[in-house]
Structures are given as C-alpha cells and as structure tokens.
Amino acid sequence: MTVHEIKHSLSEDLRSLLPPEPGKSVPLQHIFSIMVGRGFALLILMFSFPFLLPLPLPGLSVPFGVVIALCGLRLCLAQKPWLPQFLLKTKIHYGTLALLVDKGVWLAGKVEKVLKPRLLFLSAGEFHFRVHGVMFICMGTLLALPLPPGTNLPPALSIVLLCLGMMERDGYFILASYVVGFLTAIFFATLFAGAYWIILEGWEKLFAYLHFIHAV
16 A cells, blocks of 8 residues: 655645636535545645644634544555545635645645655554554544634644655654654643533532522
C-alpha cells in the first residue's frame, strides 16, 4: 500500500482544488474526487490544515473532522478512501476555498523546504499505517466535537504533522505528530474533567438550594 505518489508538489496539489468556474459553491465531492487517487495522507491533509489558519470555518468543523476520522478508519482496515453521500454533498463557498488554497500554498512553501526522508521505518509497513490510522481517528473525532473556539488547533496540528511526515517519509515530523497528539490528549482530558467537575458542582448546589427552599 502506498501512501502518496509524489508526482506534484504540495503547492500544485492545493492549486488543483480550485474549480475553473469561480463564484460557485464547491461540494466536498470535488475535493474528494481530485485527492482520492493521491493517497490517504494528502487527502486528510486537505481537510485538516485549514484549522491551523486564523480563519472562521462555520459549519465545516464537524464534517471535516468526520471525513478525517473515516479516512483513518479506512486506513486501519487497509481499504481505499470512501465517504458517504451526505458528506460529499456538503458545500464550501468558493471564496472560502480560494482563501484556504492561498494560505495553504503559502504554508506549503515553508514546510517543503525542511521536509526530507528520515527514519524511513516510521512511514513504511502495514503496522505503522494502522497505527497512524488510529491517530487520525482520534484526532479527527476531537475536531468533529462541538467545542469552544481554539480547541481545534492541537488535534489539527498533530494531523498535519503526521500527513506531511507520511507524504515525504520524514520520521521527524511523524514523531513530532505523536508528541503533539499526546499533549492534545492530556489537554482534552483536563478539559473534559474540568467540565465534568463544573457540572457536578452545579448539580450539587442546585439540589442543595432546592432542598433549602423545600425546608423553608
């Protein structure tokens, strides 16, 4: 199984996402059909790097996260990328896509200068692909959760680093991805624990107040 056949630069792959007719909304089917033949890593990268940019993504966080998680599942199962029709019909405004492509090309120009093959064993073999698939599932699920602004950055960074490492067989980027993923897990565990504590404290105070009212 190959991850990505490097026939184009990352910048060229990004530019190919823009349809010839400007102004129209672009369905995810368009992006998926272009990227599906170029490997899991590039496909997932297209749906994750927008979260690294200081841009609002109204209505796209959930479907993009689901796409990443589903692609991770297919990678674990050694199956080709596939998405259900209801996701493929999700539309992105042309202006939003054009802005994402422009920022993505700028970002690609920066990372392409430092990516190179290193620690090749981390980007080869079915076992490693399955492990990477689990990472995509976990981080994609976190992206899909309806959480406060700013919480998308840590899982998105982990995904982007892993995709770049897989595409260019750069083990340093892959290791960095798992370090970020570990820190992300700690961050979300703390976040969920804090939310649970606040809810629990709130219920206890509410019950105490109701008991006081009833006693009076």
